Amino acid sequence: MAGETESGTGQDQPVATTHPEGAQIKTEERAEAPNLVVSTGPRGLSERVKQAAIATFITAVLAFFFFPIRTSIAPGGLDITWRWSLYALALIFAFFGKLLVDAYLLSPAGPRVRAMVSGLFILGFVILYAWHPLGDILFGTGQFEELLGSILIGTVFGAILLGLVVLISRATGKIGTAATGVAAQKKADRISTFGKWALRVLFVVALMLPWIVMFLFPNRDRQLIDISILILTYVMLGWGLNIVVGLAGLLDLGYVAFYAVGAYAYALLAQYFGFGFWMALPLAGLFAAMWGIMLGFPVLRLRGDYLAIVTLAFGEIIRVVLLNWSEFTGGPDGIGRIPKPTLFGIEFNRGEGGFADIFGLDYDTIHRFIFFYYIIFVLALITHFATMRLRRLPVGRAWEALREDEIACRSLGINTTLVKLSAFSIGAMFGGFAGSFFATRQGFISPESFTFIESAIILAIVVLGGLGSQIGVVFASIVMIGGIELLRNIGFLSVVFGENFDPTQFRMLIFGLAMVLIMVWKPRGLISARQPSAVYKERKSIGADVVAQGEGH
Amino acid sequence: MSAHPMLKVEGLHAAYGKIVALRGVDVEVAKGEIVTLIGANGAGKSTLMMSICGTPRAKAGQILFDGEDITTTPTHLIMRKGIAQSPEGRRIFARMTVMENLQMGASLVDEQYFDEDLNKVFDLFPRLKERSAQRGGTLSGGEQQMLAIGRALMSRPKMLMLDEPSLGLAPLIVKQIFEAVRELNRNEGLTVFFVEQNAFHALKLAHRGYVLVNGEITMTGTGAELLKREDVRAAYLEGGAH
Numbered sequence: 001m002a003g004e005t006e007s008g009t010g011q012d013q014p015v016a017t018t019h020p021e022g023a024q025i026k027t028e029e030r031a032e033a034p035n036l037v038v039s040t041g042p043r044g045l046s047e048r049v050k051q052a053a054i055a056t057f058i059t060a061v062l063a064f065f066f067f068p069i070r071t072s073i074a075p076g077g078l079d080i081t082w083r084w085s086l087y088a089l090a091l092i093f094a095f096f097g098k099l100l101v102d103a104y105l106l107s108p109a110g111p112r113v114r115a116m117v118s119g120l121f122i123l124g125f126v127i128l129y130a131w132h133p134l135g136d137i138l139f140g141t142g143q144f145e146e147l148l149g150s151i152l153i154g155t156v157f158g159a160i161l162l163g164l165v166v167l168i169s170r171a172t173g174k175i176g177t178a179a180t181g182v183a184a185q186k187k188a189d190r191i192s193t194f195g196k197w198a199l200r201v202l203f204v205v206a207l208m209l210p211w212i213v214m215f216l217f218p219n220r221d222r223q224l225i226d227i228s229i230l231i232l233t234y235v236m237l238g239w240g241l242n243i244v245v246g247l248a249g250l251l252d253l254g255y256v257a258f259y260a261v262g263a264y265a266y267a268l269l270a271q272y273f274g275f276g277f278w279m280a281l282p283l284a285g286l287f288a289a290m291w292g293i294m295l296g297f298p299v300l301r302l303r304g305d306y307l308a309i310v311t312l313a314f315g316e317i318i319r320v321v322l323l324n325w326s327e328f329t330g331g332p333d334g335i336g337r338i339p340k341p342t343l344f345g346i347e348f349n350r351g352e353g354g355f356a357d358i359f360g361l362d363y364d365t366i367h368r369f370i371f372f373y374y375i376i377f378v379l380a381l382i383t384h385f386a387t388m389r390l391r392r393l394p395v396g397r398a399w400e401a402l403r404e405d406e407i408a409c410r411s412l413g414i415n416t417t418l419v420k421l422s423a424f425s426i427g428a429m430f431g432g433f434a435g436s437f438f439a440t441r442q443g444f445i446s447p448e449s450f451t452f453i454e455s456a457i458i459l460a461i462v463v464l465g466g467l468g469s470q471i472g473v474v475f476a477s478i479v480m481i482g483g484i485e486l487l488r489n490i491g492f493l494s495v496v497f498g499e500n501f502d503p504t505q506f507r508m509l510i511f512g513l514a515m516v517l518i519m520v521w522k523p524r525g526l527i528s529a530r531q532p533s534a535v536y537k538e539r540k541s542i543g544a545d546v547v548a549q550g551e552g553h
Numbered sequence: 554m555s556a557h558p559m560l561k562v563e564g565l566h567a568a569y570g571k572i573v574a575l576r577g578v579d580v581e582v583a584k585g586e587i588v589t590l591i592g593a594n595g596a597g598k599s600t601l602m603m604s605i606c607g608t609p610r611a612k613a614g615q616i617l618f619d620g621e622d623i624t625t626t627p628t629h630l631i632m633r634k635g636i637a638q639s640p641e642g643r644r645i646f647a648r649m650t651v652m653e654n655l656q657m658g659a660s661l662v663d664e665q666y667f668d669e670d671l672n673k674v675f676d677l678f679p680r681l682k683e684r685s686a687q688r689g690g691t692l693s694g695g696e697q698q699m700l701a702i703g704r705a706l707m708s709r710p711k712m713l714m715l716d717e718p719s720l721g722l723a724p725l726i727v728k729q730i731f732e733a734v735r736e737l738n739r740n741e742g743l744t745v746f747f748v749e750q751n752a753f754h755a756l757k758l759a760h761r762g763y764v765l766v767n768g769e770i771t772m773t774g775t776g777a778e779l780l781k782r783e784d785v786r787a788a789y790l791e792g793g794a795h
Binding site: 398401404407408409411414534 | 658661
């Protein structure tokens with residue numbers, strides 16, 4: 001220690017006066033320690049600029065064939081449009097973006113450097129955005145908004161990918177010594193008592209939601225119930241995927257495939273055999289489970305990144321098959337007029353024999369909305385209780401053990417093949433249920449609804465909620481899906497941002513931002529406590545400090 | 554001693570791809586015996602342990618457990634025949650509680666034995682009882698080793714295999730763990746086959762020992778005999794006998 005103290009003070013480094021000297025030395029020790037991931041980025045200003053220049057160069061090389069050259073089909077061949085201004089803008093973004101990321105994340109800079117870098121960035125942004133004439137001169141009339149849009153989308157996708165990568169690598173484990181002892185336990189108990197009541201209230205609210213909404217927002221009840229249905233669909237999908245990713249630890253990037261299989265199973269059964277929703281529902285689950293096993297077999301030996309890539313490909317294969325097998329699936333035109341579910345044979349139609357007629361009510365389209373809400377509510381609850389039950393059964397414990405250590409699992413005589421396949425197929429089954437609900441709610445499905453971004457959103461819900469946490473999925477769904485829908489209601493901001501401001505266009509940006517922020521502040525997801533499935537004597541919830549979901553070993 | 558040994562390994566060859574790890578190893582463990590396998594790093598000790606469990610598969614030779622040929626049996630079925638292993642590096646389930654870890658060990662055992670077995674493990678390692686609600690990954694190294702052994706015991710094995718139980722542990726903890734193994738053997742007649750780097754402690758605990766060098770057994774004898782031999786002392790004990 002003494003030697004390091006000397007080396008720390010011996011150098012001509014600015015000593016921050018606001019910190020006690022010890023803290024300064026400690027910081028330097030940490031920065032110098034070779035095996036701590038503290039500072040991977042550049043330090044001095046010239047070094048920062050150099051790195052930013054390198055990043056810009058790399059962007060220049062990589063983006064060359066994407067940004068400046070646009071080919072479009074013209075009569076008699078291809079037409080090339082040059083877009084140098086877009087290219088230039090992208091490079092400027094890369095340069096300042098790298099400076100920003102370095103200054104805040106990779107190698108935290110002093111306040112002066114930070115202020116300078118972010119000031120420059122914001123200033124440039126504001127000038128270009130707010131002062132339209134300049135943008136028009138630089139990039140041609142009306143071009144700037146479009147350019148900005150593509151760059152924003154690029155940034156957002158980058159952020160999402162980065163977020164996913166970091167979250168997953170954090171989730172799959174690093175060494176973390178967790179606090180133990182009485183204090184942590186007390187905290188956990190307190191949280192769990194509070195949590196129990198919060199959950200009960202949440203459940204009652206969810207149960208009464210359509211009525212609450214009708215009472216409070218009589219003018220917008222359809223819209224709000226519709227959003228709730230959407231959120232619950234994602235809750236169910238999240239819970240289904242939680243079995244595969246959260247419990248069994250098998251990273252599945254193609255979960256939407258099972259959603260698609262469930263939706264198409266119902267749509268096709270209805271189209272070709274005249275099946276109703278309730279008859280098709282179990283079959284859709286069964287089909288999806290079968291596909292889960294079919295995916296499971298070839299990937300049994302894979303784990304982690306390799307598994308993720310294969311599942312990603314699987315999701316795309318299903319979509320492309322649905323797209324191209326036109327005679328059977330309708331191809332890109334999709335399948336329409338999918339029948340609505342009935343309540344014991346009663347349809348929600350106007351006129352004789354409809355729901356309103358039989359119960360002596362005035363016909364109102366909201367009846368069907370409420371019915372849909374309760375269908376997905378019950379389906380989601382079934383998913384939840386099935387998962388909770390399975391967790392306490394040997395197969396559920398084996399899933400978690402598999403996530404922790406596959407070799408140890410095998411050394412205990414557990415057939416890992418069966419365990420993996422069961423996780424895949426049961427997770428897929430719930431995805432299939434949700435899919436057939438989606439089909440009946442929409443009344444029309446096409447392969448467009450089952451793109452990779454759906455898988456990414458579902459996975460993001462699971463990871464943001466806290467891998468393996470059931471209630472976390474609920475919160476994450478509300479935030480992600482409900483939050484995006486909320487954006488439709490802030491149109492008044494167009495007064496500030498100009499006529500063409502459409503907040504929904506920024507949803508991906510906000511989505512990406514939310515992921516990055518949660519990754520920074522709550523790296524284990526929103527809810528990181530884990531309820532043990534077996535206890536000696538009395539049941540205790542284990543606080544995040546002790547259980548450290550997402551870190552450990 | 555019964556008619557056939559608990560474990561009999563004959564002429565075992567094993568390899569990782571082209572790298573040969575074992576070249577015709579013969580090992581025998583009788584019922585109720587504690588047998589140790591000592592050797593330097595890379596001698597093939599862990600490979601032998603793992604080959605008995607089926608990964609990597611034997612290229613040649615035969616493995617008999619309780620008189621039954623298990624050379625080509627799938628791993629999870631071998632483990633169901635009554636072999637329990639505490640693997641190298643312990644490999645406990647870090648994010649599951651101590652209790653859940655033990656429950657995983659008992660996956661294949663009839664539930665009626667669970668409480669009895671659990672109490673046995675807790676008697677053997679009282680620390681695990683104190684920590685039963687704690688996450689496995691938060692235990693100390695010694696406690697994790699106890700948990701790995703406890704988890705193995707929960708499967709009611711006929712033979713317990715330990716891969717380097719002293720790895721990275723303080724001498725006092727090693728003593729404690731070896732004492733527990735001796736107790737298990739004495740009181741329950743459990744057969745134990747274990748791999749060790751810590752040759753001095755291993756040979757003192759074991760009834761018999763094998764010395765593995767470059768994938769071949771070079772010496773065998775009782776623990777006391779091997780301890781006395783000059784070449785063993787020179788190769789494995791010099792400076793290590795503390």
